[in-house]
Amino acid sequence: MLPGMRRILLVHPPIYDFAAYDFWLKPYGLLSVAGQLRGQAEFLLFDYLAPRPNEGDPDAQTGTTVSPQGTGGSAKASGLDHGILPRYDRWGRGRFSCEQIESPAPLQCIPRHFRRFGVPRSLFVEYLKERGPFAYVLIQTMMTYWYPGVREVIEDVRRAWPDAAIVLGGNYAMLCPDHARGLGADLVVAGRDLRPLWTFLDMAPDPGQPTLWEAAGARDDSPLRVGALKLADGCPFQCSYCSVPRVYGGFQPRPLERSLAELELLTTRGAQNVAFYDDALLFEADQVLVPFLREVLRRGLHVHLHTPNALHARFLTAELADLMVQAGFRTFYLGFESASRSWQQGTGGKVFSEELARAVEHLLAAGADPVEITAYGILGHPDSDVQEIETSMRFVHTLGIRGMLADFSPLPGTPDGEACRRWVDLDEPLLHNKTAFPILRLGFDEVNRLKDLQRTLNRSIAANRCS
Template identity: 60%
Template sequence: MKPKILLVNPPIYDFAAYDFWLKPYGLLSIAGYLRDKVDFKLFDYLDRLHPFVVKRNELESDRWGRGRLYCQKLPNPACLENIPRYFRRFGLPRELFIDFLTTQTQSDFVLIQTMMTYWYPGVQEVIEDIRNAWPKAKIILGGNYVTLCAKHAQELGADLSVEGTNLGPLAEFLDIEPDSEQPAFWQGYENLNVGVLKLTDGCPFNCTYCSVPKVYGKFKTRPLEHSLAELQLLCRLGVENIAFYDDALLFEPEKVLMPFLNEVLTRNIKMNFHSPNALNARFITSELAELMVRAGFKTFYLGFESASLEWQKRTGSKVSSDELAQASQYLIAAGAEPASITAYQILGHPQTDSQQLEASMRFVNSLGIRGMLADFSPIPGTPDGEFCRKWVDMDEPLFHNKTAFPIILLGFDETNRLKDLQRQLNRSLPNIQKH
């Protein structure tokens, strides 16, 4: 008999959360690798097509499949009680999961996705409910929080924590050999309108605030046929929007992104593509911009962070101001709407003096594209995250919270002033729409 596995994407405990094409892609990929050898069930607390959410039409999706998550207000956690923002629990109500557990046959294993390090209270909640309802089930955690805060995660009481990308311990624990040629288990959803793809792993840069180089090692491309098969599966399931979760999607584009997009055109696949995880403007040539627009890219999020040369050099020189300007021009010339091009800039980075954030925001605005402040989350094990021990206890992941840290560093008034300025600058752009 096949083992039974329940897959869970936990609720989020945070000051803010929005379904910005959020899918538990690590968990679905693992389930895909085990397909046919296991009986799966999926409970995704963040699924906005779940009947509970669909009934509340105030949570409708925007034209690219994003939208607000159902939420309930909570008191701030004790260590963040001085942060003057409302703390909430985002995702399906806890009772729905408890009902689900009491009406289903027990699974042998429960695989839980972990994501942002400071979202661990959601993982804790799920573990508690499973231990109460299904005491015999073996609980397995994997993903970003487990990888970055391994010691902390071990204290949550799971039976196995799969750190990083090595699936050996998982295969051994389940006694099943994963088949990494298989696409992710998208069939776990009854209704699906948004999918995710990842054509590459890792990144060739070494930014001082980022964990990717350490976790993934050398940049590698994934087999093109694998990604195309997964794209076809998503098309068959009726998906209209796909977000790329790559860290360096545009690096060596002739090896993977360009052949992938050429196939999309050859096969006449109509899909809206998005890049929420930031593209590197350095690699956008006029040819690549034209291909991306023609093949269906609708939104372009570019990682910029600061126009200050000193700050750029200090943090890894991933992109320069000229490269951002050039890339914006190429994208606009290729037919991208200027309002669909957004440059992210870090708010609350510890080298705040050299960052010259306000001047950088004005520079982005002068290019005629949108700016977006990406609140800084200090990550343990990175040079900048370790430096933040000066202000917060980095061994308590709640202090990595991206809403809290800029307020702790810059103060509430300064944080609000910069956010207001960003809104004003964006409103000053002609024909601006929400993208």
């Protein structure tokens, strides 16, 4: 323990869900908040979802080392008997370890296995005993329907250190603040304004500081291979299924120098893959992304870049595609959702089919690998009748790229989410679950049929590339 310094524990909780995949998933918001307090407290991070030593390295995987604090050992020896062992691909995506558990009551009608993802609970309990006490515990919240993992962490902290002050922040805390307050934390940061947090901690932030990546992978044997970055907040569109316009308002770029400092910190700490968490990475690219990438090239920062949160195809020009490929972008996820013009217009008009086709042409001409270009389509949207999902999937296929069905999650406060109150009780966040809603909306057989069709279409894209 550092003399005179308060100890703050940062926690990235386990996930309770039907499925979860490590799609470059990092507690970026939590570490960004902690970054602003760099040097003012002693920070420790317990990340239930971080790859353990060897797990994140596709070349050196045993798939058995799971203890969270780097003590090694086999799955059985550490008390973990999970059916699925972690595996990571060359871009840093992978599977979490998990165990099957009983579905919670509101989801028992969904005919899929429910699981808990992340290291076993007992390891956190031991960690708390060994490393405590803590003055504060800050917990990252993410998907609204993942709150059971947050509840588990709160229970364990309360039992081990009843005097620790617990703070929740992030997506679930912002979208469902009243529900989050019911979990028993001392403070729920329910908006983007962090002043209540600074007052609560009685600390003054330095907003110029980069994200506290040194807390992730702080142990020598658990290098940080994947990082996340955001060049701007918010989005200029008002898509009817998305919560971002309500929570973040318009588009606001972040300071370029800080973003570059974050990327440099990530590369010096060993990150080989960095995912952008922006909601509108290509908007006003001449002022934001282009100067950033030119500087990445000038400084010789070698890292693979990824866009899991979907790009606006409309803004992908030939020049931008060239620069992105040159600067290190390796996977491209494009937001498409539907090929139906009336659905596109009715949900905010963020992209039209010909714009997607043009963006794909530019990416291919720039040298992007077609197998690494993916267009998302929403599955289980309340207006599925207008959306023509199957036609949309076939349209994407004609462009020679992969499609991915993004299951619809009904969010309170969004027009499309509110329209779902006739199917589900939105006041129970478990029912925002993305696996559940499409099944309730379209039926189990239809969801399976469409997912099978998507797999078949994608297989032929991969086969064409090999032949």
